[in-house]
Amino acid sequence: MPTLLLSRKEVSALLNMGAVIRAVEQAFGDWAEGRGTMPPKSYLSLEKGDFRAMPAALPGAVAVKWVNVHPQNPSRGLATVMAVIIYSDPDTGYPLAVMDATEITAFRTGATAAIAAKYLARRDAHVLGIFGAGRQAYTQILAHAELFDLREVRVYDVRPEAVQRLIGLLPQFRLGACSPEETAASDIVCTVTPARAPFFKKAWLRPGTHINAIGADAEGKEELEPDVLKGSVVVVDDLRQASSGGEINVPIARGLYSPQEVYTSLGEIVAGQKPGRTDDRAITIFDSTGVAIEDVAISRLVYEQAKSGSYRTIDLVG
Amino acid sequence: MPTLLLSRKEVSALLNMGAVIRAVEQAFGDWAEGRGTMPPKSYLSLEKGDFRAMPAALPGAVAVKWVNVHPQNPSRGLATVMAVIIYSDPDTGYPLAVMDATEITAFRTGATAAIAAKYLARRDAHVLGIFGAGRQAYTQILAHAELFDLREVRVYDVRPEAVQRLIGLLPQFRLGACSPEETAASDIVCTVTPARAPFFKKAWLRPGTHINAIGADAEGKEELEPDVLKGSVVVVDDLRQASSGGEINVPIARGLYSPQEVYTSLGEIVAGQKPGRTDDRAITIFDSTGVAIEDVAISRLVYEQAKSGSYRTIDLVG
Numbered sequence: 001m002p003t004l005l006l007s008r009k010e011v012s013a014l015l016n017m018g019a020v021i022r023a024v025e026q027a028f029g030d031w032a033e034g035r036g037t038m039p040p041k042s043y044l045s046l047e048k049g050d051f052r053a054m055p056a057a058l059p060g061a062v063a064v065k066w067v068n069v070h071p072q073n074p075s076r077g078l079a080t081v082m083a084v085i086i087y088s089d090p091d092t093g094y095p096l097a098v099m100d101a102t103e104i105t106a107f108r109t110g111a112t113a114a115i116a117a118k119y120l121a122r123r124d125a126h127v128l129g130i131f132g133a134g135r136q137a138y139t140q141i142l143a144h145a146e147l148f149d150l151r152e153v154r155v156y157d158v159r160p161e162a163v164q165r166l167i168g169l170l171p172q173f174r175l176g177a178c179s180p181e182e183t184a185a186s187d188i189v190c191t192v193t194p195a196r197a198p199f200f201k202k203a204w205l206r207p208g209t210h211i212n213a214i215g216a217d218a219e220g221k222e223e224l225e226p227d228v229l230k231g232s233v234v235v236v237d238d239l240r241q242a243s244s245g246g247e248i249n250v251p252i253a254r255g256l257y258s259p260q261e262v263y264t265s266l267g268e269i270v271a272g273q274k275p276g277r278t279d280d281r282a283i284t285i286f287d288s289t290g291v292a293i294e295d296v297a298i299s300r301l302v303y304e305q306a307k308s309g310s311y312r313t314i315d316l317v318g
Numbered sequence: 319m320p321t322l323l324l325s326r327k328e329v330s331a332l333l334n335m336g337a338v339i340r341a342v343e344q345a346f347g348d349w350a351e352g353r354g355t356m357p358p359k360s361y362l363s364l365e366k367g368d369f370r371a372m373p374a375a376l377p378g379a380v381a382v383k384w385v386n387v388h389p390q391n392p393s394r395g396l397a398t399v400m401a402v403i404i405y406s407d408p409d410t411g412y413p414l415a416v417m418d419a420t421e422i423t424a425f426r427t428g429a430t431a432a433i434a435a436k437y438l439a440r441r442d443a444h445v446l447g448i449f450g451a452g453r454q455a456y457t458q459i460l461a462h463a464e465l466f467d468l469r470e471v472r473v474y475d476v477r478p479e480a481v482q483r484l485i486g487l488l489p490q491f492r493l494g495a496c497s498p499e500e501t502a503a504s505d506i507v508c509t510v511t512p513a514r515a516p517f518f519k520k521a522w523l524r525p526g527t528h529i530n531a532i533g534a535d536a537e538g539k540e541e542l543e544p545d546v547l548k549g550s551v552v553v554v555d556d557l558r559q560a561s562s563g564g565e566i567n568v569p570i571a572r573g574l575y576s577p578q579e580v581y582t583s584l585g586e587i588v589a590g591q592k593p594g595r596t597d598d599r600a601i602t603i604f605d606s607t608g609v610a611i612e613d614v615a616i617s618r619l620v621y622e623q624a625k626s627g628s629y630r631t632i633d634l635v636g
Contacts, residue, residue, distance in 0.1 A: 064382065
C-alpha cells in the first residue's frame with residue numbers, strides 16, 4: 001500500500017469551497033460533541049521565522065500539519081507561509097498521503113470565518129468589508145460568497161496596489177476600493193492584516209455588524225481597539241489558543257478583557273449547544289486563531305477524492 | 319526547488335551507524351549548550367493506537383517527526399511503529415525533504431544508548447546483555463559494537479524463537495541465548511521490552527554495571543524494580559519526559575523516587591558540564607525516552623547525503 005503524494009497544484013484542483021465549508025462545519029460540530037482530538041499546537045521559534053506542528057483527529061481521519069511563517073520570504077521569491085500535511089490511517093498509523101497544505105490553510109481560514117458569519121451575522125447581510133488585501137482576502141471573499149448573497153465587497157489596504165490586484169483576481173464579484181470607515185460600515189467585516197497594533201476603531205462600529213477577526217494569530221498581535229470587544233458578543237475557535245494568541249490576547253494581558261467575557265466557542269454554536277446571533281443590533285466578533293481540526297477535515301476531503309485517482313505514489317514506510 | 323522524497327529502503331541505504339552516533343552525540347551537546355530547540359512532544363491517543371508529533375531544531379536543520387504506535391498492527395502485516403519526517407529549511411520554512419523515519423527511529427535509539435554507555439559504562443566493558451530480542455535489539459547491538467569491543471552478547475527473551483531469529487540476523491557478533499541472570503551479569507545491559515511491570519531484579523545487579531533502560535517510553539511502563547534506581551547514578555535524555563513517561567515515571571508516581579535524585583542529563587555529560595562515570599563500582603542507568611533532536615540530527619545527515627543524489631522529487635508546495 002503506497003503513500004499518495006499530492007502537490008499544491010493537485011490539491012488546489014481538488015478544493016471546492018462549498019465542500020470545504022461543509023467539511024469544516026461538520027468538524028467543529030464533531031469536536032464540540034467529543035468526536036475529535038486536538039492536543040495544543042507545538043510552536044518552534046527560530047531566528048528567521050517560526051514553525052508549528054498541528055496534530056488532530058476526527059472520525060476516520062488523523063493528520064499533522066507542519067506550517068511555517070517566515071516574514072522575509074517574499075524578498076526571496078518564496079511564500080511567507082508554506083504547509084505540508086501527513087495524513088494517516090487512525091486504525092494502523094499508516095501514512096496514507098503526504099500533501100501540500102498551503103492552499104488548505106488559506107481555504108480553511110476563509111471557510112471557518114464564513115461558518116462563523118453564518119451563525120453570527122445578520123441574516124440580511126449583503127455587504128462584506130475586507131481589511132487587508134493580501135492572500136487571505138481572496139479565500140475570505142470566496143467563502144462568504146458561498147453562504148451570502150454578496151451585493152458588494154468593500155476593500156481597504158494601506159497598499160492601494162494590493163486592493164487593485166485583488167479586484168483584478170475576482171472579477172465575478174462587485175469589489176471596490178473603499179476608505180477604512182466605508183469598509184467598517186459593512187454587514188460582515190473581515191480583518192486579515194498582519195497588524196501588531198489596533199487599527200479598527202470603536203468609532204467606526206455600527207449596530208448589527210459581525211466581525212471576523214482573523215489577523216491576530218500569535219502573542220502580541222491585535223487588530224481591534226480593545227473597546228470594540230466590550231459590549232460585543234465574542235466567539236472563539238479555541239479559548240485557550242485565543243487567550244494566548246488570538247485577538248483577545250493583548251487585551252487579556254493588559255487586564256482590559258477577561259476570558260470569562262467570551263460568549264462561547266464556534267463548535268458549541270455549530271453543535272446547537274448555544275444559540276448564535278439572537279439580537280439584530282448586537283455586535284458579534286469571531287476570534288479566529290486556526291485549529292488543526294479544520295486542516296484534518298479538509299485533508300480527509302482531499303484524500304477521499306484523490307485516493308481513486310491517478311496521482312503519484314511512493315512506498316514511503318514499506 | 320523541489321522536495322526530495324526518500325523511501326524507507328533509500329533511507330536505510332544511507333544510514334551508517336558510526337556516522338549516526340557522531341551526529342546524535344553532537345546534537346546532545348548542541349542542545350545542552352543552547353543551540354537546539356525542542357518543544358514538548360504532542361501526544362494524540364486514539365482507539366487503536368497513538369501518534370506523536372515531535373518537532374525540533376538544531377543548527378541548520380529543523381524537522382517534525384510523525385510517529386505512531388499501533389500494537390495490533392503485526393496481525394495485519396504492518397509494523398507497530400512507522401514514522402515519517404518532514405525536513406525543512408530553518409531560514410525559509412521550505413520543506414526540503416519528506417523521508418521515512420522508521421529506520422531513523424530504530425537507529426537513533428540504539429545510537430543514543432551507545433553514547434550513554436560511552437560516558438557511563440566502564441572503559442573495560444566487553445559483554446553486552448540484551449533483554450528483549452525484538453526490533454530494537456538489532457540496532458542496540460550494532461550501535462554498541464561501534465563504540466565497544468564486544469566479545470560477547472547475551473540475549474534473553476520470553477520468546478526463545480525471537481532470540482534465535484536475532485542470532486541469525488547478526489552472524490558477525492558472538493550472540494548467545496542466556497538466562498535472565500546471565501544476561502543481567504553483563505557489563506552493559508539494555509532493556510528493550512514492552513514490559514509494563516518490572517522484570518529486572520535488584521538481586522541480579524553486579525557492581526559496575528551500566529543499564530540502558532529503553533523500553534519504558536510512556537506513562538505506566540516500567541522495566542526495572544524500583545530498588546534498582548536507589549543508590550544508582552541515573553541519567554536521563556530529558557528530565558520532563560522521563561519523569562512523565564520514562565523508566566522513572568512509575569516510581570515517581572508511587573512516591574518511591576524523586577526527580578531530584580536524577581544525576582543529570584546525557585546532553586550535560588556530552589557537553590562536559592558534568593562528568594560521566596567516576597567510580598568503577600557504581601551502577602549507572604540511562605533512562606531513554608527518545609527526543610526529537612536525535613531524529614533531526616539523523617535526518618540532516620540523510621538529507622545532506624541525498625541532496626546531490628538522484629532521488630525522486632516533487633514540487634510539493636511550489
